[in-house]
Amino acid sequence: MDFAQADAVNQAIRLLALRHRARITALLAPLGLHPGQEALLLELARTGPMIQAKLSGALAVEPPSVTLMTRKLEAAGHVRRVPAPGDRRASVVELTEGGAALVERVKELWCGLAEETLAGVPDATAAELPALLRTLAGNVDARRGREG
Known part of the structure; x- marks a missing residue:
């Protein structure tokens, strides 16, 4: 691949990521949420209560990030943490009733x-997009894993 093509691809991905984050930030603000918190809420809605360490893996973020998000969401009344059965060091995170209502919004x-x-975007292209983006993310992750 030559530089012009590489630059076009990388700039397009960068621009999309920046604009998508800015847009979701604006949409979440009236709900009192910050980017990333919505993903945590949606994951709990999909899977049910989850140990924080597993939640970190499911969201592909570092454990301290999940801890911080969980604390903020708990303070707002959207989630609660309860001790994990059989492991006092671990916490299970679950949606509250208010959190479940917020998930719908x-x-x-x-x-x-x-x-x-x-x-x-044509429907056929839109249907293929999630798989393509997962492939791209996997390619970047695989490369990072070999270098890390």
């Missing part, structure tokens, strides 16, 4: 953002 925002992002 987050899902609406999430759908709207996807629709905005995919405006003008």
